[in-house]
Amino acid sequence: MKPATQMMKQVLRGGVAVIAAMVIGSVPFSFAQESVAVRATLVTGGLPLDDPNAAAWSGAVPATFPMSPQVHWPNRIQEVTVKDVAVRALHDGKQVAFLLEYSDPTQDPDDAAAFEFMVGDKKAHFAHGQPMLQVEGGPVNIWFWKNKAGKATDMTAKGFGTLKAQEHQDVKASGAYANGTWKVVFSRNLSTDHPEEDVQITPGQFISIAFAVWDGRKDAVGELVEKGSQKAVSSWWYFRADAPPDYSSYMYAAVAAALALGFQFVLIRKLKKGQ
Amino acid sequence: MGALGKPIILMVAMYLFLKFVLPNIPGSAPLPSSLIFLYLLLTAAGIIIFETLSGESKDAFWGPMQRFLTGENIGGLQALRYGVLVLFPLLVGWQTYGSTASSDAPPAESRTIHPAPPGEYTGLSNPVPKTPENIMQGKGFYAAFCSPCHGGNFDGKGPAARGYNPPPANFADPTTIAMLQESYLFWRIKKGGVGLPIEGAPWKSAMPRWEVELPDEWIWKIIMGEYDGAHQSPRTWE
Numbered sequence: 001m002k003p004a005t006q007m008m009k010q011v012l013r014g015g016v017a018v019i020a021a022m023v024i025g026s027v028p029f030s031f032a033q034e035s036v037a038v039r040a041t042l043v044t045g046g047l048p049l050d051d052p053n054a055a056a057w058s059g060a061v062p063a064t065f066p067m068s069p070q071v072h073w074p075n076r077i078q079e080v081t082v083k084d085v086a087v088r089a090l091h092d093g094k095q096v097a098f099l100l101e102y103s104d105p106t107q108d109p110d111d112a113a114a115f116e117f118m119v120g121d122k123k124a125h126f127a128h129g130q131p132m133l134q135v136e137g138g139p140v141n142i143w144f145w146k147n148k149a150g151k152a153t154d155m156t157a158k159g160f161g162t163l164k165a166q167e168h169q170d171v172k173a174s175g176a177y178a179n180g181t182w183k184v185v186f187s188r189n190l191s192t193d194h195p196e197e198d199v200q201i202t203p204g205q206f207i208s209i210a211f212a213v214w215d216g217r218k219d220a221v222g223e224l225v226e227k228g229s230q231k232a233v234s235s236w237w238y239f240r241a242d243a244p245p246d247y248s249s250y251m252y253a254a255v256a257a258a259l260a261l262g263f264q265f266v267l268i269r270k271l272k273k274g275q
Numbered sequence: 276m277g278a279l280g281k282p283i284i285l286m287v288a289m290y291l292f293l294k295f296v297l298p299n300i301p302g303s304a305p306l307p308s309s310l311i312f313l314y315l316l317l318t319a320a321g322i323i324i325f326e327t328l329s330g331e332s333k334d335a336f337w338g339p340m341q342r343f344l345t346g347e348n349i350g351g352l353q354a355l356r357y358g359v360l361v362l363f364p365l366l367v368g369w370q371t372y373g374s375t376a377s378s379d380a381p382p383a384e385s386r387t388i389h390p391a392p393p394g395e396y397t398g399l400s401n402p403v404p405k406t407p408e409n410i411m412q413g414k415g416f417y418a419a420f421c422s423p424c425h426g427g428n429f430d431g432k433g434p435a436a437r438g439y440n441p442p443p444a445n446f447a448d449p450t451t452i453a454m455l456q457e458s459y460l461f462w463r464i465k466k467g468g469v470g471l472p473i474e475g476a477p478w479k480s481a482m483p484r485w486e487v488e489l490p491d492e493w494i495w496k497i498i499m500g501e502y503d504g505a506h507q508s509p510r511t512w513e
Contacts, residue, residue, distance in 0.1 A: 037381050068438030071423055072468070072481050074488070078423060079434065123478040125469060132469045132477045206381050235440040236479055238381040249376040257368030264360055271345050 037238035038063045038209060040089035040096055047090055047097045052176040052183035057099050060088035065211060067232040072127040073160060077230035081105070081215035085113075085234070091241045096201055097187040102213060107177040109148035110216025110224055113184055117141045117199035117239075118208040119156075126210050126236045128157040141199045143186050145173035147216065152186060156197045168194055190241065204243030208236045279339050282322045289318045386441065387474040389455065396462035403495040413500025416493050421501070424481070429505035439481045446505035453507040460498045460509075465491075 041060050048054030064086045069077045086101040100113055118124045122138030125131075129140040139158040145151070152173030157163040170192050175184040192198040199207060211234040214226040226232070293314055298305040306314075326336035343349055346356050403409050418427065424443040426433040431445030444451045452460060462470070468480025485494060502509055 066438040068481070069423070069435045071435050072483055076423075083437070123476075125478045127481070130469055132471075133466060134470065134472045135477055137478065204377070232438070234438050235481070237440075240381075243377070246377060249372050252375045253368040253372035256371035257364040260364040260367035264363060268344055271341055 036063075037206065037240060038087045038089050038098070040091040040098075040239070040241040042203070042242040042244065043090050043092055045092075047092050047095055047187065048099075048185065049095065049097050049187040050172065050174045050185060052099060052174065052185045056090060057088055060090050060099070062086045062088045062101070063237075065234045065237055067211070067213065067234055070127075070212075070229055070231050070233045072130070073229060075229050077226065080213075080226060080232035081217070082213040082232045085211050085213065087211070089239070089241070091190065091201075091203070093190070093203070093244070095187060095189050096241060097185055100182075100184045100186065100211070102182055103180055104177075104182050104215055105180055106215075106217055107147070107182075108216030108218075110146065110214065110227070111175075111177075111182065112144065112146040112214040112216065113175075113182070114145065114212040115143040115186055116210040116212065117143075118236075119197065119199050120195070124158075124208075126233070127160075128163060129159055131159050139197065141197060143171045143173065143188070145175060145184055145186065147175055147177075150174070154188075154198070166194070166197055168192070168198075170194075170198060201239075201241050203241040206238045206240045209239040210234050210236050279336070282326065282336075285322060286315065286318060290315060384476070386476045386479070388441075389459070390472050390475040392459055392462040396458050398456070399458035399461060401457045401495050401498060403492060403499065405499060409496050410499050410503045413496035413498070414504055415500075416489075416497045417500045417504065420485070420489070421497065429501065441476075441479060443482075446501055446507065449507070452501060452505065452509070454510050456511070457495075457498050457502075457509045460501070461491075461494060464494050464497065 039061055043056065043059065046056075048056045064084055066084055067080065067082050069080045071077075081104060082102045084102065088099045088101075090097050098115065100115070102113075104111060116126070116128075117140060118138060119141050120138045122136060123132075124138045124140045128142075129137055131137060137158070139156055142155040142157060142163065144153045144155055146153075152169075152171040154166045154169045154171040155163055156166055171186060171188045173184060173186045175182055177183075190201040190203070192200070201207065213232045214230075215232075217225055219225050290311070293306055293311045297303055325332075327333045343352060343356055346353060349356065417425075422433055423435040424433045424439065425431055425446060426436070426443075429446040431443045431448075433443065436443050446452050463482070465484070465486040467484035467486075468482035469477050469484055471477035471480060489497075498509075
């Protein structure tokens with residue numbers, strides 16, 4: 001009986017030390033993350049699929065991303081109008097809706113904006129999936145909206161000069177301009193029948209996303225200042241549609257706490273008997 | 276509680292030393308929490324071995340703990356005992372939750388800033404003579420092609436830099452071109468972001484593949500202009 005009691009005591013001593021060290025040691029793990037991802041909140045009921053001013057958008061957290069003039073390939077541009085974009089998203093388990101917001105002093109017919117996604121498992125260069133020399137890249141899916149078109153074009157690219165509209169148009173978009181701000185809603189089903197060219201959105205998974213904006217203003221001689229590759233672009237960031245709530249961690253925690261309680265109970269009983 | 280006091284003080288002192296003293300010793304760095312945990316575990320194991328060497332010290336060590344747990348003749352510590360008995364299962368539950376709950380953090384990004392160049396780009400020397408004229412010409416090319424991102428002051432803070440992640444390299448920083456050879460810069464400028472190996476995350480880099488737009492001679496002159504403008508010297512093996 002005596003050795004068993006001693007063993008229990010040692011186990012307890014070790015257990016307390018382990019827990020104490022885990023508690024102390026885990027504190028520095030909770031580091032702050034910069035805003036690097038768009039999060040689509042899961043909602044029940046209707047999504048504001050074509051309404052940039054819907055009240056439902058206030059329930060989505062905006063993420064802000066800085067923009068740069070496109071310099072990766074010619075024709076380049078030195079300065080662009082739009083310096084930041086704010087992006088929100090909502091999904092209902094079937095469809096996703098994005099709200100893109102940015103400041104633009106003037107409303108022009110050629111104002112345009114686009115979302116870009118990596119498609120499939122292969123990494124794609126953020127500049128239209130430009131081929132990489134040492135890494136085999138994948139294609140990108142581009143959702144392009146233009147003010148005067150009043151709709152979205154669902155596109156695919158894999159390198160310069162390969163951008164083309166898809167045969168199957170799955171994306172909707174509509175924009176509203178007020179007080180120097182564009183609000184554009186893009187929407188699509190989470191999944192489509194064409195996974196080789198369309199981004200497939202699985203709730204809970206992070207997907208690479210990037211943005212582009214063209215200010216459709218014209219210069220003194222009537223030429224568009226921002227057009228084609230002369231645009232504002234972002235780097236790759238992340239997008240994730242929230243997974244349905246998962247309560248299994250609470251269950252595991254309850255089971256673990258119950259086991260610890262039982263362990264305490266048995267240990268104290270043994271100690272009392274031993275004496 | 277004398278036999279228990281010392282081990283507790285030792286554990287706390289060890290933690291404080293690892294956490295706050297050790298990182299401040301010159302040449303050291305903050306310890307990862309996993310390493311602190313391991314050291315504390317070893318300390319605890321050492322204490323237990325030491326305290327259980329003889330029967331006498333064993334009783335002195337375990338006795339107070341045993342009395343505390345069973346609650347016999349501990350008087351005022353009874354409240355603390357209940358506190359520990361309630362807190363322990365809660366801590367175990369909390370730790371379990373923390374390790375099984377799904378994380379909201381995006382995938383970790385580990386990117387090698389200066390990955391190894393392909394073999395043919397090691398050890399090349401700059402074929403352009405280092406004359407004031409050539410350096411000046413290089414600075415002119417730099418101003419035209421590189422400064423929008425890398426900055427007129429060679430500090431990586433050009434007007435086009437803000438949206439790019441990773442940010443353009445800061446050549447005035449002693450950890451960039453000062454620790455690289457000229458042939459390395461030649462490779463990076465020639466092949467650009469898309470020329471990086473997988474550990475360099477080529478899909479994120481905005482650096483143009485200048486070989487399709489600029490002749491080699493201009494690139495060598497730009498390299499000269501960069502070192503001169505940033506007040507750095509290329510790394511050499513001599």
